[in-house]
Amino acid sequence: MATREQELLQLKELLVDGGTVLLGSDISPNLLSDFIGQDIGFAEAYVKVASGAEVGSVVKFAASHDQPITIRGAGTNLVGSTIPHGGIVLDVSGLNRILELDEENRTILVEPGVLLCDLQQYVEERGLFYPPDPAEKRATIGGNIATNAGGMRAVKYGVTRDFVLGLEVVTATGETVFLGSKCLKDATGLPLKQLLIGSEGTLGVITKCLLRLISKPEATAHALVGFSSLKEAITAVNDLHAANLAPTAIEFVEKKVIAFGESFVQQNFPLPNSIAYLVITFDGPKSELQDKLTRCHEVLASSHSIEFLPLEDPTVANNVWTIRAALAKAVQASGIWEPVDTVVPLSDIASFVEYLEELSAETGVRILAFGHAGDGNVHLCILKDDLPVEAWPQTLDVVLSKLYRRVYQLHGKIAAEHGIGRHKRKYFLQEVNDTELELMRLVKHALDPQNLFNPQSGYTA
Numbered sequence: 425m426a427t428r429e430q431e432l433l434q435l436k437e438l439l440v441d442g443g444t445v446l447l448g449s450d451i452s453p454n455l456l457s458d459f460i461g462q463d464i465g466f467a468e469a470y471v472k473v474a475s476g477a478e479v480g481s482v483v484k485f486a487a488s489h490d491q492p493i494t495i496r497g498a499g500t501n502l503v504g505s506t507i508p509h510g511g512i513v514l515d516v517s518g519l520n521r522i523l524e525l526d527e528e529n530r531t532i533l534v535e536p537g538v539l540l541c542d543l544q545q546y547v548e549e550r551g552l553f554y555p556p557d558p559a560e561k562r563a564t565i566g567g568n569i570a571t572n573a574g575g576m577r578a579v580k581y582g583v584t585r586d587f588v589l590g591l592e593v594v595t596a597t598g599e600t601v602f603l604g605s606k607c608l609k610d611a612t613g614l615p616l617k618q619l620l621i622g623s624e625g626t627l628g629v630i631t632k633c634l635l636r637l638i639s640k641p642e643a644t645a646h647a648l649v650g651f652s653s654l655k656e657a658i659t660a661v662n663d664l665h666a667a668n669l670a671p672t673a674i675e676f677v678e679k680k681v682i683a684f685g686e687s688f689v690q691q692n693f694p695l696p697n698s699i700a701y702l703v704i705t706f707d708g709p710k711s712e713l714q715d716k717l718t719r720c721h722e723v724l725a726s727s728h729s730i731e732f733l734p735l736e737d738p739t740v741a742n743n744v745w746t747i748r749a750a751l752a753k754a755v756q757a758s759g760i761w762e763p764v765d766t767v768v769p770l771s772d773i774a775s776f777v778e779y780l781e782e783l784s785a786e787t788g789v790r791i792l793a794f795g796h797a798g799d800g801n802v803h804l805c806i807l808k809d810d811l812p813v814e815a816w817p818q819t820l821d822v823v824l825s826k827l828y829r830r831v832y833q834l835h836g837k838i839a840a841e842h843g844i845g846r847h848k849r850k851y852f853l854q855e856v857n858d859t860e861l862e863l864m865r866l867v868k869h870a871l872d873p874q875n876l877f878n879p880q881s882g883y884t885a
């Protein structure tokens with residue numbers, strides 16, 4: 425009779441040239457965690473595949489050996505969704521080929537392990553543009569689709585979902601199916617592709633991605649706007665929307681967060697007299713951008729901005745965006761923290777941000793805020809600071825429970841773009857409507873009756 429180890433080593437026979445199969449303690453902790461790296465899971469086996477056919481074989485193996493599968497892309501998620509609790513880690517980051525650029529239909533077919541930065545560079549070199557722009561450029565496209573990643577340009581262009589035309593998926597039985605097409609309209613039966621987008625690896629393994637592209641905008645212009653309080657900065661966002669200027673991105677950030685970024689990347693952020701900032705981007709025909717900046721300046725001047733800096737000097741513009749993009753990594757380097765990814769209706773961002781100050785004062789815990797102000801997506805960093813490690817989980821739980829309660833009271837959501845994973849599961853389950861949860865679990869049961877993919881993650885039973 426084969427030992428457990430011999431049984432799992434059969435996985436090697438499913439891969440061309442033996443592939444990469446690691447067992448038990450040979451699996452590096454990095455492969456058993458998420459970006460934060462605080463919680464390390466455990467798995468019986470780690471398998472790195474190189475083709476969709478290998479994915480199918482591993483899924484069939486897992487199904488017949490009753491081994492749950494944790495699907496892994498680049499592992500940059502912030503919610504513990506790649507932390508396995510037993511079973512097999514299926515790493516699809518090696519499926520990383522660009523398969524077809526169809527310039528006439530403006531689509532691109534890629535494998536899921538292609539990195540966002542590589543896709544963006546590839547299409548932009550050819551005069552095309554893939555608008556979704558989450559801050560972590562070394563995430564995979566498959567991971568972006570599985571989390572329905574958002575990012576900076578969502579204000580103008582929408583999120584990942586809006587650019588996915590089709591998906592090849594390996595189902596829980598190991599079969600392969602293509603969902604969607606190059607057609608821009610499709611009312612042909614249930615849109616199953618949409619279920620996979622944002623499913624956080626719970627419904628199937630994405631093995632090919634057909635994406636919609638647009639023409640690359642001719643030019644881009646940025647401005648940094650300073651305010652004397654975060655509330656004033658946030659309140660000004662609605663005025664900017666009302667002015668109908670179609671900004672590409674409206675990011676907000678507090679000065680106290682900027683300090684983390686400045687020391688992390690060793691660069692200076694301009695406008696040191698302000699307390700909070702909006703970083704605003706416009707793109708489109710060159711001839712329109714100066715007018716948009718002028719109009720933006722006028723609108724924000726009457727919305728209590730105190731400083732306005734068009735980012736015309738490429739070095740200054742680069743510093744601003746480098747610091748903005750590095751914020752999560754800068755906070756991560758500073759110590760223990762919890763990332764939060766709330767979203768509230770646009771009309772409630774200002775009151776929500778005000779509440780954060782109250783909550784911070786009440787609990788004695790520092791809460792830093794930055795994020796995508798243009799779409800209500802408020803990212804928070806809850807810092808442990810000097811609190812003893814033993815006291816942190818309970819204190820964090822108190823802060824998160826109060827915070828998420830407020831989000832629900834405002835009819836917001838606790839995950840705008842990062843997903844639920846393992847870390848937000850408890851808070852999601854506390855608040856979700858019973859019928860909605862039941863429907864989600866019925867879908868899961870229909871597509872994955874063995875509960876093979878990412879069990880006990882997100883909404884799953």
Ligand SMILES: Cc1cc2nc3c(=O)[nH]c(=O)nc-3n(C[C@H](O)[C@H](O)[C@H](O)COP(=O)(O)OP(=O)(O)OC[C@H]3O[C@@H](n4cnc5c(N)ncnc54)[C@H](O)[C@@H]3O)c2cc1C
Nearest residue numbers: 497498499500501558559564566567568570574624625630
């Ligand atoms: C510094 C930093 C900044 C970030 N900024 C943003 C941001 O602006 N916007 C944003 O939305 N996110 C952001 N993120 C979060 C993260 O980058 C995204 O969630 C990203 O989409 C994850 O991609 P990944 O390849 O790392 O996936 P992983 O972390 O490996 O996996 C994420 C989820 O997708 C599933 N999955 C991965 N690949 C597949 C596949 N092929 N088939 C099925 N399921 C799959 C996994 O099982 C898991 O549930 C940021 C993260 C960091 C560290």
